[in-house]
Amino acid sequence: MRADADADAAPRAASADANARVVGADASDARDARNDAVRGRDVEGDVDRARDGDAPTVSSVVDALVKHHLAEREGKRTSRMPSHEFWETQPVRQFGEDTSRGAELREGPIDPPKLASETSESGGALPPGYEWCSCDMTDSRTQEEVYELLTNNYVEDDDAMFRFQYSQEFLKWALRPPEYHGDWHVGVRLKVTQTLVAFITGVPAKLRVKGKEIDLAEINFLCIHKKLRSKRIAPTLIKEITRRVNAKDVWQATYTAGVLLPKPISKARYWHRSLDIKKLVDIGFTRLGRDASMSRAVQMFKLAAKPKSEGLRHMTEADVPRVTALLSKYLTRFAVAPIMNEAEVRHWLLPREDVVFSYVVEDEKTNKITDFVSFYNLPSQIIHSKTKHKTLKAAYSYYNVATSMPLVKLMEDALILARNNAFDVFNALDLMENESFLSALNFGIGDGNLHYYLYNWRILEDLEPSEIALVLT
Numbered sequence: 001m002r003a004d005a006d007a008d009a010a011p012r013a014a015s016a017d018a019n020a021r022v023v024g025a026d027a028s029d030a031r032d033a034r035n036d037a038v039r040g041r042d043v044e045g046d047v048d049r050a051r052d053g054d055a056p057t058v059s060s061v062v063d064a065l066v067k068h069h070l071a072e073r074e075g076k077r078t079s080r081m082p083s084h085e086f087w088e089t090q091p092v093r094q095f096g097e098d099t100s101r102g103a104e105l106r107e108g109p110i111d112p113p114k115l116a117s118e119t120s121e122s123g124g125a126l127p128p129g130y131e132w133c134s135c136d137m138t139d140s141r142t143q144e145e146v147y148e149l150l151t152n153n154y155v156e157d158d159d160a161m162f163r164f165q166y167s168q169e170f171l172k173w174a175l176r177p178p179e180y181h182g183d184w185h186v187g188v189r190l191k192v193t194q195t196l197v198a199f200i201t202g203v204p205a206k207l208r209v210k211g212k213e214i215d216l217a218e219i220n221f222l223c224i225h226k227k228l229r230s231k232r233i234a235p236t237l238i239k240e241i242t243r244r245v246n247a248k249d250v251w252q253a254t255y256t257a258g259v260l261l262p263k264p265i266s267k268a269r270y271w272h273r274s275l276d277i278k279k280l281v282d283i284g285f286t287r288l289g290r291d292a293s294m295s296r297a298v299q300m301f302k303l304a305a306k307p308k309s310e311g312l313r314h315m316t317e318a319d320v321p322r323v324t325a326l327l328s329k330y331l332t333r334f335a336v337a338p339i340m341n342e343a344e345v346r347h348w349l350l351p352r353e354d355v356v357f358s359y360v361v362e363d364e365k366t367n368k369i370t371d372f373v374s375f376y377n378l379p380s381q382i383i384h385s386k387t388k389h390k391t392l393k394a395a396y397s398y399y400n401v402a403t404s405m406p407l408v409k410l411m412e413d414a415l416i417l418a419r420n421n422a423f424d425v426f427n428a429l430d431l432m433e434n435e436s437f438l439s440a441l442n443f444g445i446g447d448g449n450l451h452y453y454l455y456n457w458r459i460l461e462d463l464e465p466s467e468i469a470l471v472l473t
């Protein structure tokens with residue numbers, strides 16, 4: 001969204017893995033030109049790099065894209081494509097690989113099957129003075145250590161204004177789903193002081209990818225202390241979590257990241273809906289457009305006092321079987337979606353105070369649950385706050401199904417519920433059917449991309465975000 005956009009407000013990166021920036025008219029023009037110039041999706045990171053690096057003109061960006069696109073079609077590397085010393089050795093889709101019909105590549109596992117017993121028993125080499133550990137997320141002291149590491153070192157927006165601040169309750173929820181493995185919560189400690197300095201996690205999940213069901217690990221919370229960056233510790237952490245996942249006879253993984261790596265299956269975009277526009281402007285999350293006034297903006301983002309849908313109520317334990325059925329049926333529409341049993345729906349979707357908010361609409365006559373809406377609470381720290389505000393309270397759209405009303409109506413209620421729970425902003429990716437409500441409900445497009453990845457599973461064609469129904473916390 002441009003700074004002078006009609007909606008008066010131009011949201012910044014909500015910190016969520018947001019590595020791209022809106023840098024003014026040049027960048028937006030370049031983006032438009034790029035969209036017109038080429039259809040290929042993988043080239044887009046190049047634009048960001050070209051843009052960030054040399055302050056290029058629109059035409060030089062387009063030139064670079066066209067060159068890149070042609071080279072990519074021929075399977076060549078261009079000077080603008082960074083090399084990935086680590087990722088080029090991994091069983092992931094690679095830039096420039098020939099996936100055309102008739103080529104050798106097939107959809108499915110990239111590495112040939114192995115035996116869990118072939119997995120080595122010890123981890124890769126860390127720099128001297130550091131050691132591996134498993135972080136016991138049932139232990140309150142360890143939870144605190146993980147919380148501290150992430151609070152001070154995890155994902156920030158590009159201008160280092162906001163940093164994710166996952167609560168301890170959130171971390172327990174995200175890391176302890178049914179059948180989780182304690183040793184997939186990998187830490188690195190300084191030997192002498194036992195300080196936790198790096199972290200990466202996996203949790204078990206089942207995903208349907210283009211009709212195939214895959215048991216895999218969802219990888220998240222990769223974090224290295226700021227003082228230990230750029231020392232190639234990340235590849236060591238990734239190899240260690242891979243070893244521990246393989247040891248449980250699991251050979252595939254999924255993950256999301258703001259950075260462009262070889263090679264996403266899809267690229268989604270964050271959208272932001274202001275709930276407290278005054279605060280968002282005060283803290284620099286949002287800017288008012290050139291000719292906009294605060295009173296007009298307040299008016300524009302005004303919401304009803306309470307939800308409008310009759311019968312909308314909190315989801316309860318008794319709803320679990322019916323929500324599982326409703327959601328499972330809905331998720332079959334998408335090329336990539338989780339498969340959740342009742343225990344998983346209970347874990348991921350039953351309301352948890354200050355963590356996940358879920359609501360249902362039940363048809364009084366038939367007792368059927370017709371609609372489901374949910375969001376989770378992920379605040380960001382305001383890093384160098386110059387105001388009284390220390391925290392940006394952000395709600396993130398999670399899984400939503402509307403059958404008795406249009407999705408836009410259900411999501412308007414989600415906004416009202418989020419506002420009534422004191423959130424400042426409601427964030428949503430352009431996944432699933434979300435495009436049907438984003439503009440209509442005054443969301444503004446953010447400046448961050450979220451790339452979706454599969455490890456050791458190839459699909460031949462990139463997917464649109466609307467084909468993805470996976471929300472990783």
Ligand SMILES: CCCCCCCCCCCCCC(=O)SCCNC(=O)CCNC(=O)[C@H](O)C(C)(C)COP(=O)(O)OP(=O)(O)OC[C@H]1O[C@@H](n2cnc3c(N)ncnc32)[C@H](O)[C@@H]1OP(=O)(O)O
Pocket residue numbers: 083084085086087088153154155156217219220221222223224225228229230231232233234235238241242245246250251252253254255256257258259261455456
């Ligand atoms: C079957 C089981 C498989 C299980 C594993 C599946 C794969 C899981 C993959 C992990 C999914 C995580 C999902 C999330 O949690 S995404 C969230 C990532 N975390 C953050 O952004 C927090 C703040 N940043 C940091 O803590 C560090 O900058 C990190 C740790 C990100 C990199 O540390 P550092 O800056 O000190 O770098 P290095 O010198 O050690 O290493 C450089 C190498 O690391 C590659 N790199 C950089 N960022 C990422 C990234 N986000 N995913 C994957 N790789 C990444 C980079 O391209 C380069 O490789 P190559 O380009 O040369 O090849």
